[in-house]
Amino acid sequence: MILSRMENSRLVEAAVLARANAHAPYSNFAVGAALECEDGTVFTGCNVENLSFGLTMCAERVAIGTAVAAGQRAFRRIAVVAATDVPISPCGACRQVMAEFHPALKILSATLDGKTEEFTLDQLLPRASTGILNRP
Numbered sequence: 001m002i003l004s005r006m007e008n009s010r011l012v013e014a015a016v017l018a019r020a021n022a023h024a025p026y027s028n029f030a031v032g033a034a035l036e037c038e039d040g041t042v043f044t045g046c047n048v049e050n051l052s053f054g055l056t057m058c059a060e061r062v063a064i065g066t067a068v069a070a071g072q073r074a075f076r077r078i079a080v081v082a083a084t085d086v087p088i089s090p091c092g093a094c095r096q097v098m099a100e101f102h103p104a105l106k107i108l109s110a111t112l113d114g115k116t117e118e119f120t121l122d123q124l125l126p127r128a129s130t131g132i133l134n135r136p
C-alpha cells in the first residue's frame with residue numbers, strides 16, 4: 001500500500017489496517033507496521049509466520065523489504081501496532097535491519113486501544129554495527 005505523507009495518527013492507522021493481514025496462526029499475535037519514506041510515501045507490512053518458526057518475518061521487516069523493493073532507501077518514521085497492554089518495541093533482528101537504512105529512525109509504537117510511545121533507533125540499538133567493515 002502506498003499513501004501520501006500523514007500525521008502520526010494516520011500512520012498508526014495504516015499500521016492497524018496492515019495488521020489485519022497478519023499471517024500469525026502459530027502465535028496468534030498480529031502486528032502491523034507502516035513505514036514513511038523521506039518523500040512521504042508509506043509502505044506497510046504485517047508479520048508473516050511460517051511452520052518453520054525461524055522463517056517468520058516481523059511486520060517491520062516486511063514493510064522495509066517492500067519499500068526497498070520499490071526503490072526506496074531513505075526512511076523517516078515507522079509505526080508499529082499490536083494488541084498489547086503497553087506499546088511493543090521491535091525485536092533485535094528488526095532493529096538491525098532498520099539500522100542498515102537509517103540509524104536514527106523514529107519508531108512510533110501504539111497499542112490498539114491508543115497508547116503510544118516513541119523511540120529512536122539510536123536509543124534501542126546504540127552503536128549499531130560500529131566498526132564492522134569500517135562503519136563509523
Ligand code: THU
Nearest residue numbers: 027029031047058059089090091
Ligand atoms: N513480531 C512482529 O511482527 N514485530 C515485532 O516488533 C515483535 C514481534 C511478530 C513476530 C511473530 O510473528 C509474533 O510477532 C510473535 O513474536
